[in-house]
Amino acid sequence: MRKNTQLTVFAATTAALALALTACGTASDPGAKSDSGKADASKPLVVAASPTPHADILNFVKKNLAEKAGLKLEVKEFTDYVLPNTATEQGQVDANYFQHKPYLDDFNKKNKTHIVPVVNVHLEPLGLYSKKVESVKDIKAGQTVAVPNDTTNEGRALKLLADNGLITLKAGVGSDAKLSDITDKKGLEFKELEAATVPRALDSVDAAVINGNYAIEADLNPAEDSLAVEKAEGNPYANFLAVKQGNENDPRVQKLAKLLNSPEVKKYIEDTYKNGAVIPAFGPAK
Incomplete structure (x- = not known):
């Protein structure tokens, strides 16, 4: 960055x-x-x-x-x-x-x-990125995922992970979701980091959810480089x-x-x- x-x-x-x-x-x-x-x-x-x-x-x-x-x-x-x-x-x-x-x-x-x-x-x-796996299905139990640590962006990140089957969240939680709202981690470990530092953690974790502006600064394109990306509609x-x-x-x-x-x-x-x-x-x- x-x-x-x-x-x-x-x-x-x-x-x-x-x-x-x-x-x-x-x-x-x-x-x-x-x-x-x-x-x-x-x-x-x-x-x-x-x-x-x-x-x-x-x-x-x-x-x-x-x-x-x-x-x-x-x-x-x-x-x-x-x-x-x-x-x-x-x-x-x-x-x-x-x-x-x-x-x-x-x-x-x-x-x-x-x-x-x-x-x-x-x-x-918002996108999920990795330097160690090629697709969402390759993320397995025992691996570590980095997420932003501020309240709304962490909730946003967890929703992206849940939408792609990597975790299960409590019913009804929205953008305020926290790690404690995960009902099934499916064996994953999580590292909470300041949003600006998440791209620099890509080498030390198995995957990371990165805010769009910080992804761009790290030469990552959400459409081309992400394993999963938020939908724009709605x-x-x-x-x-x-x-x-x-x-x-x-x-x-x-x-x-x-x-x-x-x-x-x-x-x-x-x-x-x-x-x-x-x-x-x-x-x-x-």
């Missing part, structure tokens, strides 16, 4: 803010709703994003569409799933683009943050542009939302990420 060197100081500062927020729980409660009417439309809109594909898509907009739309856009890259939201909550950035709704709901609940979605942009199908995991509550109507945010759902961005996604590695999923985020 690409290393993010340009934001070392920025990330460290934001990490401190994140720790403070977690420790006190109510740091963001006063004035949770921002006054978007005070936003200075002449200033750049600063957006936190995962490097691939999120920052790539934003940089395409910046280079090809933003100037004509009267939007100054600045993209800050982050390689984890925590700092973009804490930075948005604390006003270090104006918006972020890296996550799906189940993850955001869980994050807001646990951290007492007030981040809200603005517009859906794309879907990255998938609730579209990634979206998000802001702190109250900033939804910032004119700069609205301009970016429109550009991210433009025909030009649709073509860019389809041309750049072949074979369904990233799929346009435009529309209002709820």
Whole structure:
């Protein structure tokens, strides 16, 4: 995965803010709703994003569409799933683009943050990968599977494994499924890892469930390299542009939302990420 060197100081500062927020729980409660009417439309809109594909898509907009739309856009890259939201909550950035709704709901609940979605942009199908076996049926008892350790992505990973017959889950569990919800492991062992580190574990485990953006960064194509991949139809995991509550109507945010759902961005996604590695999923985020 690409290393993010340009934001070392920025990330460290934001990490401190994140720790403070977690420790006190109510740091963001006063004035949770921002006054978007005070936003200075002449200033750049600063957006936190995962490097691939999120920052790539934003940089395409910046280079090809933003100037004509009267939007100054600045993209800050982050390689984890925590700092973009804490930075948005604390006003270090104006918006972020890296996550799906189940993850955001869980994050807001646990951290007492007030981040809200603005517009859906794309879907990255979650995939099961391996360097040691050629197909799902080759995964046997005694082997180890790595899964993301955050609540929603772990549940998503377990559902993928269950849908492909590798485990059995309790009836009725959804995206919040945990390892304790497995009723039949079928002899498999599981290693829970931070989502960003899962691709690096492929050499040390028998298989791994990897988020789409991290798979792309590791030169893995969900459509071509995975043993199993999520279905796109009816998938609730579209990634979206998000802001702190109250900033939804910032004119700069609205301009970016429109550009991210433009025909030009649709073509860019389809041309750049072949074979369904990233799929346009435009529309209002709820």
